[in-house]
Amino acid sequence: MGKPGAAPNYEPLRELLKPHIESFDHMVEAGLDTMFQHVKPVEIYDHHSDKKLRIWLSNPELFPPQKERSSKTMREALLPFECRQAKISYTGKFTADVCFQYDDGAIIRRKFNLGQFPIMLQSKLCNLRGADPRKLVSYKEEASEMGGYFVLNGLERVARLLIMPKRNYPMSLVRNSFSDRREGYTDKAVVIRCVREDQSALTVKLYYLRNGSARLGFWMRGREFLLPVGVVLKALIDTTDYEIHKKLTCCYNDKYAKGKGAVGTPLVGERAKIILDEVRDLALFTRVQCLEHIGEHFQAIMDGLENDSYSIVAETILKDYIFVHLDNNFDKFNLLIFMLQKLFSLIDQTSVPDNPDSLQNQEILLPGHLITIYLKEKLEDWLQKAKRLLLDEINDRSKSKKSNTFNFCIVEHIMNVMNKNPARQISQAVENMLKTGRLVSQTGLDLQQRAGYTVQAERLNYLRFLSHFRAVHRGASFAGLRTTTVRKLLPESWGFLCPVHTPDGEPCGLLNHMTSTCRVTTFFDAQGNIKDYFKLKASILDILFKGGMPQSVPNLFQAGPPEVLNVLLDGRVVGYIPSSEVEKTVANLRSIKVSSALEIPDDLEIGYVPLSMGGAYPGLYLFTSASRFIRPVRNISIPSNGSENIELIGPFEQVFMEIRCPDGGDGGRKSAIPATHEEIHPTGMMSVVANLTPWSDHNQSPRNMYQCQMAKQTMAFSLQTLQHRADQKLYHLQTPQTPIVRTSSYTKYNIDRYPTGTNAIVAVLAYTGYDMEDAMILNKSSVERGMFHGQIYQTETIDLTDQRSKTDNSTRMFRRSNIDKPGCSVLDSDGLPYVGQMIHPDEPYCSIYNEVTSTSHTYKKKGSEPSYVDYVAFDVKNKKHLQKVNIRFRHPRNPVIGDKFSSRHGQKGVCSQLWPDIDMPFSGNTGMRPDLIINPHAFPSRMTIAMLLESVAAKGGSLHGHFVDATPFPSSMKKDGEESGSEDSLVDELGVLLREKGFNYHGVEVLYSGVYGTELTCEIFIGPVYYQRLRHMVSDKFQVRSTGTVDQVTRQPIKGRKRGGGIRFGEMERDSLLAHGAAYLLHDRLHTCSDHHIADVCSLCGSILTATFMQPQKRPVREIGGLPPGKAVRKVYCHACQTSKGMETVAMPYVFRYLAAELAAMNIKLTLKLRNGAGDGA
């Protein structure tokens, strides 16, 4: 615990959200500029004036969110809390220059308003940025407000972090779908996801054909195009068949055949020949011929290049669609050669395929990047649309000459035409994407899913809120998969993804959470400056050259593994290093990386894949890119010199590194391969939430998973700024406590600001029988004294502008109806309820008066329990009339029978009784009665030993007046100055605490029956355990119905709790009643209480549909003896038989009648044969 009064440190918390904020910051600072440069200009040719107009975008500018104000001079900052309350979006103005250039004339710039762009909270543009806790509180935010989300229509939405294939790394894959591509394709390919500087991606696949050749596949306009690899090779650079052959075969050398690390086989030469023969067969010999060949085939679908030569088309294809992360054709050529070698090695089984489900080959999609690429597409769409509009205008003008004043040479005219498709929609599109999480895109942006990119950041409690930012989803497309391979916990994810914190059930293994130490690389260095990749790469190359890599770049591939190892830097083949030199170079790189010298980024991933017998394809793969996972470990191969030597490693390199546990042992390693790195702390492998379980190392692992689930659905202290919130639903625990037994994470992440439970005195015994089967008994007096008291806050927003479409807005206002007298109405004269007032179900809480019709409409409270008006807020934008009102209700939720509680060890239970205090067992010496009783059967099969430890520790801690540290894996940390091997059991430490205060060593006490006052036979295990109240409460769930609304068509009871429906008495329930022979009950449930109906059936024709009521004949009504006339008997007759003779009444379910009607509609007649049941003996 920090010192009281000391300012809490929120840095560790902020660190958790950095991936979100930094990616957005980068987008604002540099990403937009880069992206704008990559947006293709459009060119329009006007044959009339014979001028060519070039339009492109530049100079994007985003502004901090500001309020709309009538006075233009005064600009006021818009604050997030205002957006939440007013249910508007937190957006800033987005402008850009549109540049026009006629032929080669001067560039004309015009500023366009691209609309209101959503701004991430706490990003550089956010008005909260840089505010200290005190300032944040004055902005009506949490003191620890960390941002990282967007406020859209008053809702808080987070971008979901999605797993992506690792960028710029050629991955060898085996997939059955590849062989279905076309005839002759095998299931093997090398795939590379190329990512441009502006974060837009394009995947290129290199397929292997059964005939030994290969095809390069890339996606364009929703179709995959396949090119013979030889053509691409020749089209890329001027080269010769000899050179290609030589380069492809260099990876094979007789000397090392079948030796360690040899990837080439004699077959490579054969395949090279096949590839070259293919090109020859197409009669393509030179580069120009190859380019023209490509260009000829693609010109038809290339917009804007219809009039260009084939070579230019082909060049564009190569530039824009093949290996887009490289801008040099030499580099592309080299990479293609490398991929071919890797592909051949995969075919020859000299290397294994890469696992696309392993974290080793994955990275993450960050919100800033997602927005950038989505925005890019929207901008390109806008330009294309503008072009189309302009062309239409030109065509129109040539058709009807007079009326059109459009002049192509006047920029204002052009702008007018362009404004037909307003540029504001661009930001609106981005906002909609964030609001719904759906991409509306033609190309799909090389992403695997369309929906689910954002989720609402629920503030159910702090842990749930926090988890939204740490969750990593595998992708929606995997959720439907039958196989479990994608869900498996692979060792590669050690230290990056938490093995404990994943939900059980449907999203198990797909929705993971980053560990507490896991970070994501961004474009910012430790000092907060944007990294200069050009410089960094140059210095990395420098180090590589010094480490023995030849500098001759164009003539790569003189040899292959195992002689030399190829070096790839961010997907660019930069050279090769003799295998004897590699380890030295790698060690050198690491030492420079750790030294935090600025020449190498501290998050450089040095993926050294060593030579092996048929293992992963060897090489030295260096990555400097953003959005990789990284985590800190201690480098122990470098002499410490006082510094910590913290190195940031990624999942790609981790697999080939030797990292040991910090317990001082060697982890079973052989002395030949000593550990080079050491974990910082074993808790670093778990997520924040998993780290909050005390002594989780003593629990059975599924219990820790359940706890992670339950911690996130705990009714807790969700917010400090409850007063200023207008969330739909908020849960709030009235008197929470901080746990006595706590892990170090509680302090580190300031969890005490948002406590989630209460230290309850828990006795473990079978008492009264009401604690069977995970039920638990609460002490009635404890509850009455305030234990687990809580409430739900629910906000209703009434916006008159929403209903403007129906009637004119000026006619509607908040006002009490004239009829209501001021005294007896629950509403004030403004039509709004009084704060603090209790509102019963079906009472009005708001009244809207329509001036024109002078009628009023009231909103009535739904539900079955009274609630209190907590807060009423309204907008002040319109001075005359209120337009928007937030009314917050408070529903008390004090514990009742049926509410759910849980300890921090996956031990959940339902309150079965509120037991009187005097009947609870009591301790003879302290007189204490437990707050809560659970059954001892909860322990043997679940093995939650940590809960028992917690009870003992909390008892000791409370007796001594200190908190007890329960950080898991304490024995795995080598303590300074302590002999390793002091195997003191934890219980021995805790028991002593109790004994010192005169309590039993094992945490048990002698209890006396509260009813009889006699000693209980056993000593009872009793002590304080931190209990959470879960949000599942009966008051929100119970469903009661005797009669009520029925379905229109079937006349059966409707379903749904909200509508007062029933619970389905289904087939299996029916079966059980049948098995019991409970025929009467069955009849009652399925007939009488459901759609019981008495139908008139004609026994002559057997129809139930032809019964018709006879019109009662108008007889003069006579009163007999002063009595009113008897009710006329309803007479029915059969419409078909034209008689009422055979009419009988039969009880049947109404649906049967409906069935008969439906069948009749299909020309099927349904007839009943009636027989007297009494006479039917057989």
Added chain:
Amino acid sequence: MDGVSYARTPRIKIRELKDDYVKFELRDTDPSIANALRRVMIAEVPTIAIDLVEIEVNSTVLNDEFIAHRVGLIPLTSERAMSMRFSRDCDACDGDGQCEFCSVEFHLRVKCMTDQTLDVTSKDLYSSDHTVVPVDFTDPTGLDSSENRGIIIVKLRRGQELRLRAIARKGIGKDHAKWSPAATVTFMYEPEIHINEDLMETLTFEEKKEWVESSPTRVFELDPVTQQVVVVDPEAYTYDDEVIKKAEAMGKPGLVDVIARQDSFIFTVESTGAIKASQLVLNAIEILKQKLDAVRLSEDTVEADDQFGELGAHMRGG
């Protein structure tokens, strides 16, 4: 068992008596009586507590129910409680519970006018009856009375205000814990500890020491001079059987014998301050008597006189 009288004359011996604490021995009776006394003290001795709160102004950070709940839990001096009426039985006010016989009215009006946080405490509750006031926990010696401001209800910052009217009524802990006058009531069976001296002598000094220390509470002591194990405080024994288990583990079963006396109890009573601890015990006995009277005088009991046999005479007061 004919002729044997069940009549016993329980005796109480007070060991320690403070305003809010009493420790006494209860002898010559059964566990049932002891436990009945405990149960009545916790749940059935009436006190006065705030039961109805009308909030006029509440601009504090806590919501109305929360404040009402907190106010309700404040102990009020309830010497009058025994003679007061339950408002449901009150015929003076027809059960609306607002007359002087069954209720006490309180007012609280606080507004914070300064920049300093203002604590609203039980001292700010103004009672209409000077005998029923929030319990004063200040040290009667008068030391640092400025520090003690009573039970805190809510804290106010500048501009916040709390105004309420509250009605306190008589009630019992069974209905709601706020009416419980007892903080703790517990009793223990008086232990009788017999050390088998012969067996004890077979132990060495170290073994004796080990055995003595095996008890988490200081029941036994080893006289350093005589090297004898003596029972210093039998009542510190918690029936945890530690010493018996220890003796067995040492291979000396029967080293010590502990008998819980079934007719002798040591009570510890702590009061919330609503009534004096001694009064609590007296009231509890009174209530117990009333309850017995209720059984005895009810018509069912008189009719079913025979079924009580010998007890019948006792019940009729004979």
